Amino acid sequence: MIQTPVTSRTKLDNVGTTIFSVIGELSRRHDAINLSQGAPNFACDSELIKGVTRAMENNHNQYAVMTGYELLRQRIAEKVQNVYGRCYDVDSEVLVTASASQAIYSTISALVHPGDEVIYFEPSFDSYAPIVRLQGATPIPLKLVAPEFKINWDEVRATISSKTKMIIINTPHNPTGQVLSKQDLDELAAITRNTDIAILSDEVYEHIVFDQQPHCGMASHEELAARSVIISSFGKTFHVTGWRVGYCVAPQGLMDEVVKVYQFLMFAADTPMQYAFAEYMKDPQTYLHLGQFYQHKRDLMIESLADSPFHIIPSSGSFFLLASYGHLSQEKDSDVVTRLIKEQGVATIPLSAFYTDSTDNKMIRLSFAKDDATIKSGAAALCQARFD
Numbered sequence: 001m002i003q004t005p006v007t008s009r010t011k012l013d014n015v016g017t018t019i020f021s022v023i024g025e026l027s028r029r030h031d032a033i034n035l036s037q038g039a040p041n042f043a044c045d046s047e048l049i050k051g052v053t054r055a056m057e058n059n060h061n062q063y064a065v066m067t068g069y070e071l072l073r074q075r076i077a078e079k080v081q082n083v084y085g086r087c088y089d090v091d092s093e094v095l096v097t098a099s100a101s102q103a104i105y106s107t108i109s110a111l112v113h114p115g116d117e118v119i120y121f122e123p124s125f126d127s128y129a130p131i132v133r134l135q136g137a138t139p140i141p142l143k144l145v146a147p148e149f150k151i152n153w154d155e156v157r158a159t160i161s162s163k164t165k166m167i168i169i170n171t172p173h174n175p176t177g178q179v180l181s182k183q184d185l186d187e188l189a190a191i192t193r194n195t196d197i198a199i200l201s202d203e204v205y206e207h208i209v210f211d212q213q214p215h216c217g218m219a220s221h222e223e224l225a226a227r228s229v230i231i232s233s234f235g236k237t238f239h240v241t242g243w244r245v246g247y248c249v250a251p252q253g254l255m256d257e258v259v260k261v262y263q264f265l266m267f268a269a270d271t272p273m274q275y276a277f278a279e280y281m282k283d284p285q286t287y288l289h290l291g292q293f294y295q296h297k298r299d300l301m302i303e304s305l306a307d308s309p310f311h312i313i314p315s316s317g318s319f320f321l322l323a324s325y326g327h328l329s330q331e332k333d334s335d336v337v338t339r340l341i342k343e344q345g346v347a348t349i350p351l352s353a354f355y356t357d358s359t360d361n362k363m364i365r366l367s368f369a370k371d372d373a374t375i376k377s378g379a380a381a382l383c384q385a386r387f388d
């Protein structure tokens with residue numbers, strides 16, 4: 001008999017299938033309106049599709065240069081320079097990756113060693129802590145306190161030890177929709193000054209900031225830029241999450257290490273997509289209006305929920321907002337989400353899924369990366385929610 005090796009030890013205990021797959025499956029079974037996933041349900045610009053098709057027809061179908069198609073790296077560097085005023089060297093400080101997820105993995109894997117500690121903030125995007133654990137390091141979650149979900153910098157200061165190797169920042173923030181201010185950046189700079197702490201700054205929603213606020217990313221801050229790997233996602237910016245292309249920028253000393261890992265993880269991102277993005281990004285208007293585009297959707301969602309039983313937590317960026325029901329019921333958020341799918345036919349995500357200890361703030365996360373009809377019908381279904 002052929003024997004399959006038995007894995008008696010897991011590297012990731014307490015990790016199951018992601019909540020997004022679980023809710024997605026339940027949502028499909030009940031044919032629910034899906035406000036759960038952070039992926040648009042509308043089409044991308046057809047110019048992008050034409051660009052990919054053209055690249056394929058022009059025979060750009062083999063491995064790209066490992067760090068990314070040169071023109072795309074140039075466009076990224078131009079964008080960062082124009083938007084944040086920071087200059088990154090096209091050859092040694094810009095890396096195109098196969099998704100932001102992969103840039104996150106490469107960065108943590110390259111910079112974090114066994115025994116190190118990595119501070120991050122919960123609620124949190126789900127990949128950070130498991131990737132830190134896979135390095136034999138310890139993730140240290142600090143809680144953002146509801147309903148403002150601001151970082152308590154005194155707590156960060158008190159948590160830093162000689163083992164702290166990295167702080168993970170995510171602004172605009174998934175799932176809360178909060179953004180860091182210039183003052184936050186100054187606090188972070190002061191806390192990390194004269195240390196060896198690297199910053200992984202997950203800025204995949206960098207162009208989705210509302211109410212005329214600037215995006216306070218690490219590239220806008222000289223001192224922080226010097227210790228940061230800044231990560232973004234073409235999937236989020238151009239409504240093509242399935243294409244799996246992202247990038248990171250970092251000073252050469254950090255980038256050299258990230259590239260060492262990336263070359264063995266992926267070698268190079270998809271070639272035709274890189275050609276299409278390079279062509280498309282020639283016009284900065286393709287990404288500069290994204291904030292306005294999603295602000296309309298945020299406002300439509302809030303307006304359409306006016307008669308719902310939920311309290312809405314203001315969202316300043318990303319394409320998420322939180323809705324709270326704690327004033328009405330103490331029901332578990334995961335039970336509420338399941339009930340909403342089955343009873344009202346609308347899928348959302350329980351906020352507790354973004355905590356390692358399943359903290360239950362009695363809140364659900366809604367995605368407004370949806371066409372207007374879906375936003376209206378999803379919100380209408382949420383208006384029918386009942387709490388006894």
Ligand SMILES: Cc1ncc(COP(=O)(O)O)c(C=O)c1O
Pocket residue numbers: 038099100101102125170173174202204232233234235236241244245246
């Ligand atoms: C905060 C955050 N970081 C990273 C990602 C992953 O981006 P990508 O699809 O480019 O891997 C997501 C996707 O939902 C996200 O919300």
